[in-house]
Amino acid sequence: MSSRASATLAGLALAALVAGCADPAADRVSLVDAPQPPASPPQPSSTVLLPRPSPMMSSGPVRHPFPMATSLADPMATGTPLPATGRPRFFVSARTPLVHFPEKSKTGVFTPVPPAVHNAETGAFVANISLPPGIASSWHLVAAARDNRTFAIAGWTGPKTDIRFFLVRLGDDGRPEKPVAVTQTDPDDLPLVYDLALSADGTRLAYATPLIGGGAKISVLDVATGRRRDWKTLTHSMVTGLSWAPDGRSLAYVLGARAIALLDLARLGTGPDSAASRIVKSSMDARPIESVVHTPDGGALIYASGHTVERVPVAGGPAQVLARPGLPRDASLSLRFSVDGTGEHLLYVHGWRAYRVGLADGAAGSMPITVGERPGEGNSPRAAW
DSSP, X not given: OOHXXXXXXXXXXXXXXXXXXXXXXXXXXXXXXXXXXXXXXXXXXXXXXXOOOOTTOOSOOEEXXXXXXXXXXXXXXXXXXXXXXXXXXXXXXXXXXXXEOOTTOOSOEEEOOOOEEEETTTOOEXXXXXXXXXXXXXXXXXXXXXXXXXXXXXXXXXXXXXXXXXXXXXXXXXXXXXXXXXXXXXXXXXXXXXXXXXXXXXXXXXXXXXXXXXXXXXEEEETTTOOEEEEEESSOSOEEEEEEOTTSXXXXXXXXXXXXXXXXXXXXXXXTTOOOEEEEEEOOSSOOEEEEXXXXXXXXXXXXXXXXXXXXXXXXXXXXXXXXXXXXXXSOSSOOEEEOTTSOEEEEEETTEEEEEETTTOOEEEEEOXXXXXXXXXXXXXXXX
């Protein structure tokens, strides 16, 4: 079997496992048992407005009733933003546990892997990031604060269990401090997470998940208390590209790879007629959108339409092309990327190479990603700086 076929099969097997459909005998590695959270009490019903992305729709936002986690009274993150530290010195990579199938076996065997810190200039391995108790392996979600030292990472808790989050801070030499697990006051089943974003002040996590039966959910989590607030849409099956505004009062996100929207956290929960979400840009062509990031001043959004990096004002208007980085022919049709705190440097990963793009001049370069454990094995990592 080719390496590409093996990787694809492994990815499909892991996705099936996360969805809860894997063989119970799949747990053949020594994993730390994650604690089982108590059952969540019933939550009151409320309403959210999430507009359809299609430019053909002119009837306004679509309203949906939904059960909402309400223990987080104020979802905004209005603390002092962590300061940008200039040109990024480090990035953090995260990947899923490795999976392989012994000869003639239909049962996958999983090998945990840690997230890692890398030199931002060379891609060289700096250090592994240790995992909090109950988290068995890295998962392929990582988000960075603008200081290039504070990161939110997703962790895999074992077969047929949930994804959990933790924070880690790097020293000036790139060495990670002891990670801090984020314990949720409102237990949330997280077999699959689309995207993860850390607020500019480091106090809130936003993440997006699918809903059983269709639709998607955006959640905001207070990292200190574990309290959470949810907003759901039944109109769209996927929400990606989460990005906090620098002032912590809104979230940008991508709807179904076809539209960029803005969620006004200050207006949420004010009543069933509050239009808290609006479309900033709709895509008219076949090029998918996966990532979106606020500029440091919060006045514009950076996104990639296919492989073309563009900028659009938050208020809406014409888009400006920033860069057209070249990708190998076998690259994904969409570009998942991270922008540093200065708003000047973009990072994306293909295979086991990290690509950096200067947004001022479009200059691009690449570097190999090296890790301390099982380099080059498994699916491509994701990275943030």
